[in-house]
Amino acid sequence: MKKPRLLRDATDAGATLVTGSHIGHGCRYGATLIPLCQGEQRMSSEIRVVAVVQGKSGTADAIEQALLRCVAPSRAETGCLLYTPHRDLDRAERFVFFERWASRAALAEHERTEHFKELVRELAPLVAQPLDMTILEALLND
Template sequence: MSTPLTLIVTLIARPGQAAAVEAALRLLIPSSQAEAGCLQYNLHRHRDNPQRFSMIEQWQDRAALDAHERSAHFLSFGRTCAGLLEQVEHQPMHRIL
């Protein structure tokens, strides 16, 4: 049995685009949380930098994350928001404790 995969995705909106990015990220949440293998999918906004968002995700395994990244809602977000984002950073993690 594989261990769950945690992914921390940090997204930085271009100036003036934070509201649009937040709205698009909010739309991802219900569909992503309903996916097979999704253990956690939560959106956070930086307290001091409103342009900076983090999605804390936990997936049952790499196959579940791969399926998420091929999902229609995920691909739609990429097409819709590519021009609204200044930076996207993915940090794959494995829980130790």
């Protein structure tokens, strides 16, 4: 197997550069290097999701309880590969989900479940802004 090459400069076509974005409160994430091997291809329709819930001030405990109630039934779904909520250590009312689904169809099915609909109903009065959800496709297998 050919050894991966990392991007050396903007003209190095043997690698890919992914830059971060501005994320709240002036935080800026720098560039991340992702090595690619010649001829490597994506192997599945698996998707990954990063979902951010930003609560109103003083709602952290209620949001946490609502999120935790949704974990077990979500993990039991056929297409669910990973479903893990996290609390932001620097902003108590900010929660981030890392999810992996077998496909976009599996995610769509999740969004039609009663436990997900109940979560949306419970969160509605608690959140400061709509759910921020990013659907991703891995460039490389883990």
